[in-house]
Amino acid sequence: MDNFKINDIQAALTSPIDNKQQIQQSENFKFTLISRIAESELQEKLSAMMGQIVEQGNSIKKRRNISDMRRYRELIKSFLNEVVNRSHEFTRENFLDRRGRHRVYGIIRLVDETMDKLAAELIADEQDGIEILRLVDEIQGLLLDIFI
Numbered sequence: 586m587d588n589f590k591i592n593d594i595q596a597a598l599t600s601p602i603d604n605k606q607q608i609q610q611s612e613n614f615k616f617t618l619i620s621r622i623a624e625s626e627l628q629e630k631l632s633a634m635m636g637q638i639v640e641q642g643n644s645i646k647k648r649r650n651i652s653d654m655r656r657y658r659e660l661i662k663s664f665l666n667e668v669v670n671r672s673h674e675f676t677r678e679n680f681l682d683r684r685g686r687h688r689v690y691g692i693i694r695l696v697d698e699t700m701d702k703l704a705a706e707l708i709a710d711e712q713d714g715i716e717i718l719r720l721v722d723e724i725q726g727l728l729l730d731i732f733i
Contacts (some may be wrong), residue, residue, distance in 0.1 A: 609632045626670060634664045635707065642714045649717070658718050661711070 641657040680688045708715065 610623055610699065612657065631667065634660065634667065638707065639662060642711050645714055657714055661715070664707065665704055
């Protein structure tokens with residue numbers, strides 16, 4: 586029969602914790618926390634932008650004013666810019682083809698499909714306003730052609 590002393594058991598229980606493991610867990614937690622904060626901030630920002638776009642679209646439907654249309658266009662442009670910048674990732678990869686020539690490929694990878702769905706939904710909801718803006722731009726272009 587094995588004889589254990591109480592001091593041996595307490596020494597085994599109070600062995601030092603591996604410091605590397607503790608630091609690694611801490612870094613993983615920090616990364617997760619930062620990504621969640623960034624994601625929640627992005628969701629808040631996109632929700633606010635979406636609200637402004639819908640509000641401006643309703644304003645244009647009530648009264649068709651050039652300044653309202655410009656504001657609406659800028660809101661849509663900034664929203665789509667934010668969505669595209671956050672939802673796609675651009676990478677460059679170097680390859681050699683069969684003949685040994687150096688090729689550089691730019692690859693765009695979809696990072697977050699939900700942002701793309703959100704952008705598509707916005708465009709579908711605001712299609713009438715976008716069509717009006719397209720016509721306004723076309724008219725302005727024709728006027729500039731006549732002026733020049």
